[in-house]
Amino acid sequence: MAKVHRLMCAVLRFAAAGAAGAAAILMVTSRETTSFFGIEMEAKYSYTPSFIFFVVAYAVACAYSLLVLLVPDGSPLSRLALTADVVLGMVLTGAVAATGAISEVAKNGNSHAGWLPVCGQIQAYCNHVMGALIAGFVALSVHFLAVLYSLHVVMTYTTICPCH
Amino acid sequence: MDLEQGKKAVCRVMQLKDKLISLQSVLRVAALLATTAAAVVMGMNKQSYTAVVAIIGTRPVTQTFTTQFKDTPAFVYFVIANAIASGYNLAVLVTRRLLQPRAQSLAVHLLDMVILALLATGSATAASIAELGKNGNLHARWNPVCDKFGSFCNHGVIALVSSFVGVALMLALNLLSAAAKSPHSNVSGQ
Numbered sequence: 018m019a020k021v022h023r024l025m026c027a028v029l030r031f032a033a034a035g036a037a038g039a040a041a042i043l044m045v046t047s048r049e050t051t052s053f054f055g056i057e058m059e060a061k062y063s064y065t066p067s068f069i070f071f072v073v074a075y076a077v078a079c080a081y082s083l084l085v086l087l088v089p090d091g092s093p094l095s096r097l098a099l100t101a102d103v104v105l106g107m108v109l110t111g112a113v114a115a116t117g118a119i120s121e122v123a124k125n126g127n128s129h130a131g132w133l134p135v136c137g138q139i140q141a142y143c144n145h146v147m148g149a150l151i152a153g154f155v156a157l158s159v160h161f162l163a164v165l166y167s168l169h170v171v172m173t174y175t176t177i178c179p180c181h
Numbered sequence: 182m183d184l185e186q187g188k189k190a191v192c193r194v195m196q197l198k199d200k201l202i203s204l205q206s207v208l209r210v211a212a213l214l215a216t217t218a219a220a221v222v223m224g225m226n227k228q229s230y231t232a233v234v235a236i237i238g239t240r241p242v243t244q245t246f247t248t249q250f251k252d253t254p255a256f257v258y259f260v261i262a263n264a265i266a267s268g269y270n271l272a273v274l275v276t277r278r279l280l281q282p283r284a285q286s287l288a289v290h291l292l293d294m295v296i297l298a299l300l301a302t303g304s305a306t307a308a309s310i311a312e313l314g315k316n317g318n319l320h321a322r323w324n325p326v327c328d329k330f331g332s333f334c335n336h337g338v339i340a341l342v343s344s345f346v347g348v349a350l351m352l353a354l355n356l357l358s359a360a361a362k363s364p365h366s367n368v369s370g371q
Contacts, residue, residue, distance in 0.1 A: 111305035129252040
């Protein structure tokens, strides 16, 4: 029984790592150069701090999901891994939210601040970032599935009682 | 001898669990205060200034520029998320004694996670827009607005910090609920 659970855990973690890696790679490879009334306009993920945060958060999530499979069950390290899981989930949520906010401003602009929408000029870049956002959402859901599953396994089959 | 020691260990663990549960109430009150403060400060965030835009003949023409939180969808979402979180915390504190303990603690734990995620997204969204307002973005030709609306930006930062504190408190609440749910728990109540 424990073996099936370990296998299921491993499958979910690999899926989470793959999805997170895909989201990070999608965001990193988004780049477009266009000329607008003679002015060269380049759009790159590194020009926006929120996008950099997105890439870093998902890269860390990918590496973490792979490393957490090496943690032995029931040791104090597994309790730390559980805490880190929840915290990482919150960080990923924040990354997706921040990227979404910047994308919304880029698409609709903000007339009160004098910010013009720029997605009309860099359509391919906007689509690429949208793809990265979708991948980010999927990676977030898979990460939470993996966390909930490992939590269920820990609750049912081992004890976290400190007196043992 | 072993039975005695085992009983003592369980007794100590249950005392620890009582302390954890009272700590949860303190954390929840603090989270309620933090999220309410964030929602109220951002909700009342408004600033206007008058500037001369043209001079016709000898008469200067002035225009009033106003900014409020409603102009930015991110800040609207921020206020709504913080309002929902503070309403939820208030509801949980008020109905703590009324509902059945066991079912309540599971429902509260699950809802806690949902509200934590909502709050985290609200804070992150508002933070990214605030960063954009302060630094602008050269490549998109978006100018920073905080030099013109200084007081608006300051109040926004206060609301943001308060909301992040609320997120940290709710995260601590979540972890405490998870720790208090270990299989040896016989303690009733939240």
